[in-house]
Each structure stands twice: as structure tokens, then as C-alpha cells.
Amino acid sequence: MTDGEPSRRRWTLPRRLAPSVARAAVFAAALAALAGCADPGSGTGPRPFPSPRTTPPQELCTRLVTQWAHRLIADGGSGYGDYQSMGLSNGQYEILRTVLDAARAEARDNGPDAARELTERLAERSCTERYRGGVPTEGPWQ
Template identity: 55%
Template sequence: MTACAGPGAAGARSTPSPTATPPEVLCARIVAHWSREVLDGGTYGDYQSMGLSNGQFDILRSVVDAARAAKKREGARAAVELIDRQSREGCAARYRSGGPSSGPWQ
């Protein structure tokens, strides 16, 4: 028996982990998190320090703009619900085709 024999050995089929989180779900979580932080704090940080790509940061800015308007009209609870919904929708649209196609910053 060789040290290479086992699940990762040559010729073995690699299957995705059933517990892997889809990128659109991860995107929605992080965009929603930072959207709430920005809404509460009133200012944006550097998108890279937030762990966001440029495209995710675009979603965040759009979500925060809408959340600020909703908060003024309908209150904080409505703003948080909007953040969660629009983060999911924006990230689902972004990753619908499997993700960004050019450059790591996308």
C-alpha cells in the first residue's frame, strides 16, 4: 500500500462536499452583515478590509442606499428586512451564471 492510496489518490473521483456553502449564500451573508454595519455606523470602510469583491461592494452600496430610505420611511425593522432580501437577490443575480468571469476583484 502506498501513502498516496486513499480518497485523494489518482483516478479517484472528486465530489463536492454536501456541506459546501454556495457562493451566492456566502455573498448574501457578508453583504447583509456589512450593510447593517454601514447603516448603523453611517460610513463605509474599505471593501477589501470587509472581505468583499468590487462587485459585492457594488451590491452593498445599492442595498445600503435602499435601506437608508426604508429606515426613514418605515423604521429600522423594515430596513433590516430590506437588507436581507436585497442582499439575497443581488448576490443570487451576481452568481446566477456561476460567478464573476474576469479578475479576482470581480
């Protein structure tokens, strides 16, 4: 290097800082992607998040009652616990008890496949009837 000639040596990060800076850059890029930020030069704006899908109460009731009915019938009818430990409302538990009684009789008379079909039909019909007018408001677990 001579007098008056600028140094051509490039500045670099110290080795111990490089991983931290790299992690920060990855974090910033991920955060920008989640926030919907676009590349300033791309000409696009933020992307909206998709709307969450909610499950209608009658469909949720049907799934829960059917799942528990199949499980209890497969276990030989042994009880699992109270309705709250199953994640059911009192009304859903009443539907489950009705469905189980009918499904057990059907299994004795016509076999497990017929009982399974009956369980699904009765659960869907009963849950649809229960939630036809909206969510029951008799109480917090009704």
C-alpha cells in the same frame, strides 16, 4: 528466594520515564482515532471522514452583504473602509452600496425594522442574480 526459584519481582518503568510513555500512548491513541484506525480485534475497518460542506457563492455573498449593511446602518452610516478590508469583491461591494442606499431610505420612511427586512431581501436577490451563471470571471476581485 531459594535456588532455582524464579524471581517474582515485576519489572516497572523508572518513575522519570512513566509520564513520557503515558503521553506517547495517549498521542498514539489519538492519532489512530484521527486516522480512522479501528481496534484490530473489533472487526471494523477505517471510518471515512465526512465530506466538508462548501457554502455556495450566492449564499456567502448574501451573508457578507447583509452583515456589513446591518453593521453600517447600526453605526449611523459611517464608512468602514474599502471593499477589500471588508473581505468583499468589487462586485459584492457594489451590491452593498446599492443595498445601503435603499435601506437608508427605507429606514427614514418606515423605521429600522423595515430597513432590516429590505436589506435581507435585496442582498439575497442581488447576490443570487450575480452568481446565477456561476462565479464571475471578470477579474480576481470581480
